[in-house]
Amino acid sequence: MNLNRAQIIGNLTRDPESRSTPTGQTVCSFSIATTYSYKDANGQKVEKPEYHNIVAWGKLAEICTQFLAKGRKVYAEGRLQTREWTSQEGQKRNRTEIIAENVILLDRAGGAAGGPAAGGNFSRASDEATAVPMQNPDDEIKIEDIPF
Numbered sequence: 425m426n427l428n429r430a431q432i433i434g435n436l437t438r439d440p441e442s443r444s445t446p447t448g449q450t451v452c453s454f455s456i457a458t459t460y461s462y463k464d465a466n467g468q469k470v471e472k473p474e475y476h477n478i479v480a481w482g483k484l485a486e487i488c489t490q491f492l493a494k495g496r497k498v499y500a501e502g503r504l505q506t507r508e509w510t511s512q513e514g515q516k517r518n519r520t521e522i523i524a525e526n527v528i529l530l531d532r533a534g535g536a537a538g539g540p541a542a543g544g545n546f547s548r549a550s551d552e553a554t555a556v557p558m559q560n561p562d563d564e565i566k567i568e569d570i571p572f
Contacts, residue, residue, distance in 0.1 A: 430522045433499045434458040436454055436455065437455040450485040450489075454492060455478065456475075456498060476522055477520070477522070480527065481523070497530040502525040504522060505523050
């Protein structure tokens with residue numbers, strides 16, 4: 425049995441970058457920062473940031489491009505993938521990325537422009553992605569909001 429799954433919660437370090445492949449498929453890449461905190465030998469709190477490269481494809485990429493912005497708090501999950509290439513200088517390079525299958529906005533859009541008012545849950549099921557606004561627990565549920 426094998427398992428290749430990554431789940432992270434953090435803040436976007438930059439606005440998403442979107443592009444299209446020669447076949448017309450949309451690709452969106454962005455970076456999420458997480459912080460590991462611990463106390464050193466002197467009892468001082470030390471924070472160590474980690475930066476995670478995220479890649480979304482297809483409809484999920486389009487949705488991420490539309491709703492994500494630098495500084496937003498998000499949850500992302502997917503599989504780890506390492507790609508290798510040779511730079512123009514002839515050096516071998518590699519990068520480990522999370523290929524996103526699910527992205528959830530965790531904050532309100534107050535500080536970031538263009539996002540949904542109460543966050544959203546974006547997932548990749550096959551080649552389809554759906555944007556489902558998160559509900560405020562204090563909001564009244566209306567019969568027309570129920571999707572079935």
